[in-house]
Amino acid sequence: MNKTEKRHMGMKALNRVSNGSIYVLLVLISVIWLIPFVFIVFQSFRVESTQQVGYVIPHQWGLQNYINLWNSDFKRWYLNTFIIALASAVLVTIIQLCMSYTLSRFRFKMRGPLMRFMLILGMFPGMLTMIILYRVLADIGLTQANAVPGLILVGFASSGMGYYVSKGFFDTIPKSLDEAARVDGATRLQVLYKIILPLAKPIVIYTVLTAFMGPWGDFVFARYVAMGTSAGYNVAVGMYSWLTADQIFGMYTTFCAGGVIVALPVTILFMCLQKYYVEGVTGGAVKG
Amino acid sequence: MMKQYSDLEFLRLSKWQRFLYRLAAFFCAIPRAIGNFFKNIGGFIKRAAVAVVNEFRDIGVTFVHGDWKTKTSYLVMGFGNLARGQILRGLLFLVFELVFIFYMILAGGYWLSMLPSLGKQGPVEGYDPVLDTYTTIYHDNSFKILLYGVLTIFFIVAFIYTWRLNVKQNKIMEQIIKKGGKLKSDKDDLKSMVDEQFYKTLLALPLTGILIFTVLPIVFMILVAFTNYDGAHNGYQNNLFTWVGLDNFNTMFSWTSNSGGGSQSYSATFGEILSWTLIWAFLATFTNYFLGMFVAMMINKKGIHLKKMWRTILVLTIAIPQFISLLYVSKMFAKNGLINLTLLDWGWIKEPLPFWDDATWARVTVILINIWIGIPHLMLIATGILMNIPADLYESARIDGANAWQQYIKITLPYMLFITGPYLLTSFTGNMNNFNVIYLLTGGGPSNPKASGASGSVGFTDLLITWLFKITTGSDAKYYLASVVGIMVFVVVAVISLVVYNVLPSIKNEEDYQ
């Protein structure tokens, strides 16, 4: 075997070894990333004990936890969250698309200052405004049991600030399409719904998807607004209360069951629209 | 003075020398930058003053030269438009003026007059003859005074702007008429709402929302930092609150310990939390960034099969609401959680591991779990960019003799960093304010005994943002302190962004990217 041949062999072998170790790593990663979710599912079917235990596979299988869920306020929380998610999927999408389309396509005098101003606004912690928003909502009676409309209102009213991702996407649609359409006789409104929107389908779906998924995890402000009234909880706030020190012994497995019920529809929806989500993240998020 | 290199001389330097040279250049530029800053401020003030004077002059000139319709418009807004046939605009102006006048008479005047004191009369015990008992009679409401006072000021500014617009429109109309042109009809105005002026239509709703639900609250909360608004002075039910000047900033930054007994000063607590916040943000951002990139590169590598499956497994975890995964994992690592119980069962440990009970353990665990949370997202972003790196770059690098590591250092990394520069910045500031991960995992704990004097039981994993939240909850909520913390968060974020913005080339030129 001469030297050149050896070198060639070496390269191939090296490649095989490195690919092999990559497979091992990838399997390991997949396990680490999926295992907690597998655990949740197992524990949601555990009947013999309602608290944390030192094993994963239940000794006794059953639907008791799901029945508990049905008998608790969980139904109400779930409905609350679902309504908020649906409303924000519509409203937030409209607001964000208006904002990002305008900032991507129009060049007006206040555009630069406006974008800079919003950038600065975004540097203030949103948490700070919760106190006052809560008081304002309380004044118009949209807290506690009526938290749902309150959360929808606040959620969509300030959503214009999150225009970056979709603006990034709009920026990738050539401006000459707008110009061609305008020369062809379209008004700006017609340009928007005849040319741009059909082309922006991925980002519209991405926005709808994220707007829909957001409320499922909304925790702090939702808790603030509900102020201890169970009827105004969303799933996050409600289920959080099950894991507090005084409830966890009785409710841990119920929490797992709730987690499964919450995660299932969102995950299925997400999987169906995954393509668009990936496109939105990779196309829009980075350009910002 | 440092030696200035020409471009070619610079290119001859070694990497290390180049770095030193840049560093030196950066610091040498600071004095001038500061000088320029003040010069710019001076210039700005001067320009602003000139602009104001010009506005006034223009208002005067328009009045003197204007016809009677224009002159009447100075008092009755929109009159000029109405008299010249622009009914729609005229009515809008007129209605706005009427609303403003009524608002000021009925409410605005009161709020404005109370703003300097934030209320004169707090709640008092009073005799209720009907019920024949003593009850509390409520009077002024500091909270509302501050809120509506700010709103009224917004309103006044809007009115002045509109009035000026009204004057300007009269001037323009007269000019058009003098030239023999045609004024825009109501129909033209409506048409332009979906055409030239379409951006105004589109922005109206989002900006109103931002104004009322973001700008107003932020202005309000900044002002709260200068009051004594807290649980004991809630402005209505117990005591009024009032202006206290810079007292709260003094409290926050005083070096004396605040309530004796071994507890440290506010400034020390603040410093501790701030430094952990920065360390956290740095580690959280960059561990995710590099590991995410690493995973993406593994999946993208030539010869790896089932790319789609690996990616899907990771992406799947994005879909599950964070509060479920975070809360679940948090309990998994608890003292009596799955991991400890299992390890005890197997006899690997005698004592439960203090994942959440020891400062260092907790901090490390939080960062590790954050990697678990963040990598799928970063993997997606990195995949998108990696696939966009032109393949011929690698081909030419390979022909030039670069090995895999050199290709990564010389091509992949610079390319990624350039494209993701803005993303890294937002992700850094986002992590500084990453409430969910910290609060749902540790709730800020384990608690820090030295900081017991500070309000809102401070813990070792508390970020500024979770501390802020803790300060605002409970009956002894100190809103004014929360507000000071919030302002400090803003300052820190703003300073970091400013520095990064001036260094990153990819942020500066927005249009370059289009």
Place this chain on the structure above:
Amino acid sequence: MASVKLTNVKKIYDKNVVAVHDFNLEIKDKEFVVFVGPSGCGKSTTLRMIAGLEEISEGTVEIDGEVVNDLQPKDRGIAMVFQNYALYPHMSVYDNIAFSLRLKKVPEDVIYDKVTHAAEILGITEYLMRKPRALSGGQRQRVAIGRAMVRDSKVFLMDEPLSNLDAKLRNQMRSEIILLRQKLDTTFIYVTHDQTEAMTLADRIVIMKDGFIMQVGTPDEVFEMPDNLFVAEFIGAPKMNIIKTKLVVEGGKYYVTPFGSKILVDGDKGKLLAERKVPAGDILLGVRPEHIVLAREGEDAIPCTLVVDEMMGSELHLHVDTEDGTRLIVRVPTLDLTKAQRTSLVAGAKLHISFEGKAMHLFDPETEKNFLT
């Protein structure tokens, strides 16, 4: 079917960057005008101001006698073809072409007639059902033109329509545009950076540089009488040779003295110089490569060394260095060469060249203006 008039048109971007200075031009009805210049010269900006896609900072644009400064693009009666075609990717070719007509609410059967008619002219009938991404570059170009055609517009604007095509297609499309122009019989404004396109298509060429008009004229005028050095070098390929030399007057006659030779400026050019009383002194002498000929050794022949020879097929481009190191290009028709001559033309060969007085262009070295215009 309209005239276009630009009066003192200026484009100032923010921060006082002036893209177009004081542009004055009157375009007659049915004229084909080409704006040409290097990139960044303001030609596209000017076109876009006419189209209404760019705001006009100062001055007025009139179409058919009406000031259109404040009109939206759709109300200006223009049609435009974009450099990257700007086809709507989600619509079929048919819908692309029909788009403007549908917006005008033209009845569908009229649309059908117009679209199929345009498609026939352009030879794209069989692609009407396809989406733009399934078309080749040349086909996309045709669709873009078709889309502009059906609008029956007063002015037809084209912004570098051929620059995304390969050389062969470009030549083909160029001749098709000439045919199209005969069919449409309307006013054309065409922007390009390619002087060949400008020369072949235009009735009048507007040559621009850095936002200024350098010269306006017919292709013949700008080629034969370039106003200034820029136009002289820009028009014609390979570009004109510029030689630093002196103008001398002897006995009322003008001579130039390039590389030690002495050439009489004869004919009209000499007369003009005398009429204008141009003083003797430094000048820049311009000679086009095709006006330099290979010569025998002699008094007026300039000796030089061949550096590179480029065989273009019908002609030979010789890059030669004179004795003082000036590089000149000489264009020699291959037909005129004997086989022996051809084989002797290799790098390092010593040659002699000469040119006639009437072929010379004389420029003022300071103002770079042509002495004769």
